[in-house]
Amino acid sequence: MGIIKVENIRVFAYHGCLKEETKIGSDYRVDLEVKADLQTSAATDALSDTVDYVFLNRVVREEMLRPTHLLETVGKRILDRIMSESGKVQYAIVWVSKLNPPIGGDVERVTIQMQKSRK
Template sequence: MDEIRIKQLEVFAHHGVFPEENRLGQKFVISAALRTHLRTAGLTDDLTQSMDYGAVCAEIQTFLTQHTFQLLETAAEKLCEHLLQTLPLLDSIQLEIEKPWAPIGLPLKTAAVCIERGWHMAYIALGSNIGDSKGYLDGAVQALEQDETMRVERVSDYIVTKPYGGVEQDDFLNAVLCVKTLRTPHELLDRLHEIEQTAHRTREIHWGPRTLDLDILFYDEELFSDDVLTIPHPEIPKRDFVLRPMAQIAPYFVHPVYHKTIMQLWEQLQA
């Protein structure tokens, strides 16, 4: 990944825990590494294929002067989120905010916070077999599209499938979508649960009927497991209703555990 770097941009703003800092203001120094693909810009000499670092500096200054935060951590977090949402070509950012006039009563050159944030690719399974199943799936897609921390990239066709898990119930309507997200896996899971709740999802029977079921299948190529969440979803190789729609939108995505493409896993399940 290529980078555009901004080093030690000085901004006078009003962030800090103490009321005097919010009232009087002080100097902040911002450095950033903006990660994007610069190949096309380099070959074409076309600014629209890159990011105007002058405009980015102005955006940073405007944001930090129009908002007031107590913590540098919050200022950095919100600024990263703002830049990622407003700069279409920005993939990720490493940001440092220095506070050289920090009122700590001891001699120091500067205090600083440095964070790294970026877009992550996730695949999400959708399912419903109660009520207006198409309406529930449409509503979930729309909720993700309207979330500023999400960019829905692709949505598979909706397919009708037989129930999984041995519970006698109606057929399901299933789909898989690909989304870019600024959320961590647990934050993404929380958001999916919120969307499920708007569809009055209940969890009374394991693998039972539900108005809306949203599962994280993959998150980048991460391998992760705790008491709440396992990534990749452990049931993927067994589920036609996941592999079939995902093969439509990402047939050559490689499962990071089995090292096989989605198409290969689907063909293996059908054999």
């Protein structure tokens, strides 16, 4: 088993419960970690034997572009797609952060973390 991380994926998106958030948008950061068997790909040196991080980045970007009220919703969608579209991923964790959230204070970011395992 091994770990692949795709860190600090920066996206501009339109998530939030406030009407203004869905109109003006915000900056987001997404971090992703997946666990998979990396021994085969280490031996074969073949992209088809691993979890392609280009695929992981694409899933994050596509799901972040679909507006939601809650970060939890977009986090779940990211995990669901990764698990359904890559049979090699056994476990995944996603962190979705809204940078400079409009919550009435000097807050750098708010972050949710969600995880999913293959059954």
